Amino acid sequence: MLLHEDRLFPSEPGTRKIARALYEQVRSLPLVSPHGHTQAAWYAKNEPFPDPAKLFVQPDHYIYRMLYSQGVSLEDLEIGQAELKNPHQVWRIFASHYYLFRGTPTRMWLDFAFQELFGLEERLSEQNADHYFDVISEQLEKPEFLPRSLYERFRLEVLATTDSPLDSLADHAAIRESGWNARILPTFRPDSVVDPEFAGFAENIAKLGEQNREDTSTWAGYLNALRKTRDRFRKAGCTATDHGHPTAQTANLATTEAGELFSRVLAGSADAAKQELFRAQMLTEMARMSLEDGLVMQIHPGSVRNHNRKIFERFGREAGSD
């Protein structure tokens, strides 16, 4: 068995007994997942998930960051490639380093998936890597492993995705129009249009303007475009926003001052302090809009991202190390 029945519970018998009793009361309840790390396209298309390497290894920076720290090259893991040339080989590299994840949350949830979903009971290693690959691949082809089947099997009551303001939300529309009885909601995550350090910041803001027929080269037009986008999200079922800021700093500048700061960041002439001030101001603007439209704010502050310049330049924002 990969999982201990009392994993994550206290070792002391008295408190463990209480933990077990509490868990019994909630373990069968439906899941409400406000930050689900899944994509609407999965449920819109409802196609089989890809092979194990592409499914588990390629998109998970917790996994390849660990392997990288032990000298495995991201090139060998084919990180950032649209199609894997050698998924078996990527999987074998991962399997032969699986012991590294001892004691990590990553192994807790991977072992759970391996045992509870795929019926595997021996720890993943170099020896059983191919067996794992075959068992998982075979099952992923079955109808009960399609995204919508899993949504139902996991007893999800509501699942929120995380979406850019530039996203058309077409996948969310497709889900609704398909008549499938599930509650999958977008979440408004404006990092790409409020963080001057985001790749393509100025282009993103121009695109935001086009989409909303607003002149986003002005402070007022920019705020209007954000307001309209939030409204569009809300109409698609969105109940919350999500903000990934380096700090939880807020600012409350006068309109003129805020407008000048906006012009400067848009022109790319703001220094690091001004960029941070702009993010701080935007946290306040987002709070203000939340008071108007009722969207709940979620803030993920304090992650220093992309500190590995080489990796960032080669593999981009999601892989550049947190």
Add this chain to the structure above:
Amino acid sequence: MLLHEDRLFPSEPGTRKIARALYEQVRSLPLVSPHGHTQAAWYAKNEPFPDPAKLFVQPDHYIYRMLYSQGVSLEDLEIGQAELKNPHQVWRIFASHYYLFRGTPTRMWLDFAFQELFGLEERLSEQNADHYFDVISEQLEKPEFLPRSLYERFRLEVLATTDSPLDSLADHAAIRESGWNARILPTFRPDSVVDPEFAGFAENIAKLGEQNREDTSTWAGYLNALRKTRDRFRKAGCTATDHGHPTAQTANLATTEAGELFSRVLAGSADAAKQELFRAQMLTEMARMSLEDGLVMQIHPGSVRNHNRKIFERFGREAGSD
């Protein structure tokens, strides 16, 4: 019963046994309370405590801060009013939200008071709110619930209050002169005359000058007035000072520089950094005076106070959220 015999002890049987043994050794010892959060006037006048709402809810910002966070208005709780118009109603609001305090220190000590002092054994709730009110009110009228009786019942050996340098300490004098055999000492808490952000800072310093016949518009006169006040406190039994600073920053400026800084903060023309520098300098001055007069320094650094501007402006310094 509201209290578990082993509350706050470890759950593991081995260490719990040690905790019980240690507690047995100290539970009957007299109390020495160096920071008692009580007022000398209570013991000077020895009048019955007021009704439960005025006694427990109105002065306790831990309580109303929690209720406020859940949408209860401070107006409904009559916070800041000299007399409560509807104490029963305030108490009912508190009682119907008492479940919110589960797991908080506030409930630990309230339940202790309810059970051990007033003999109540059912958890406070909307249902028994009036019963609680009546039981507590009735007992507060009895002689054994007068402040001096409680002081003796609690086996206090010494109790220190916290007092402004502008306080005449008349209540402390009245206690001493009454012949009552108790040790209630003032503590010198100079926040109102060393923190430029304190409401009425300049007026306080002028008053400090009058009281001590010193020209507190000068740095030397100001320090002299503080020295004299400390001496006055010491003669009234004071053994310690207490300092509520936003940070533990200290500075040690030359006399001329310190004098110029003092003039600036007194004139209200010091910016935030200069105000902090002044507090830092005053921490050093207070340490210097402690070396002279032997008063023990207590420092409460790091509380960010009054961050809720609306509440601060309406309900003042003690209610503005920490």
Add this chain to the structure above:
Amino acid sequence: MLLHEDRLFPSEPGTRKIARALYEQVRSLPLVSPHGHTQAAWYAKNEPFPDPAKLFVQPDHYIYRMLYSQGVSLEDLEIGQAELKNPHQVWRIFASHYYLFRGTPTRMWLDFAFQELFGLEERLSEQNADHYFDVISEQLEKPEFLPRSLYERFRLEVLATTDSPLDSLADHAAIRESGWNARILPTFRPDSVVDPEFAGFAENIAKLGEQNREDTSTWAGYLNALRKTRDRFRKAGCTATDHGHPTAQTANLATTEAGELFSRVLAGSADAAKQELFRAQMLTEMARMSLEDGLVMQIHPGSVRNHNRKIFERFGREAGSD
């Protein structure tokens, strides 16, 4: 007995059992000590250790810092004296304050030495101070307490000392040439020549130049001298460097800029910020050299040293309080 068999293990029986099992597996393994706080001269000369006061009290700032905090004068402890005038008296002062170390790591390891090496089983105190002194002194004279005997008795597999770049490493050479079968390696600790606040910084750098026949008044010559010294250390068996920096700050200046900064710190005209910048730059330079020569970097950042100016001025860098 001074030691509990299960000291430092969990009190909860289930986890304690696991701790005991794990410890059984490792307790007899040889020791690898990468930061041994010992001196090569001990093993080169292999002379008996001095009396207990000089051995345990005088060089251990954890001990005398505690005594100092309780009012014991460092003069009475003869800290900083080459020879102790009254070792019995120093030991008695220490013994009579030994209760202060309850619950500290210092007592954990001292009690271990007292019981396991010297067979003492009663807690050190004022009463048995002389007995302790005599028992320890007597045994330190025996051959089995000579440095090399202890090295073997402790089953050391490898032991690293910490050495200044200005050290000739003659003691390490003497150990190797003596034919004794032990692995005692130097570690390159360049604080004295990379930290502008180190006493004698400019003189140290001049000496570094002489030793390596480089002009260390230039940035290039200085780096060359460091490179040569690292090479000399490596040839003496060194496998690692060790860096005691106030912060873990790094910088990566252009060569010209770094050179100018170096000239300024060497001339003594750099302010605190520039001194910190220089240390930050040197951390990067040391990392760069590690990439070349393969020495492992160890960083001890974040200790604020020498904050007690009086003690620092009288007793020097090692005693000035951390």
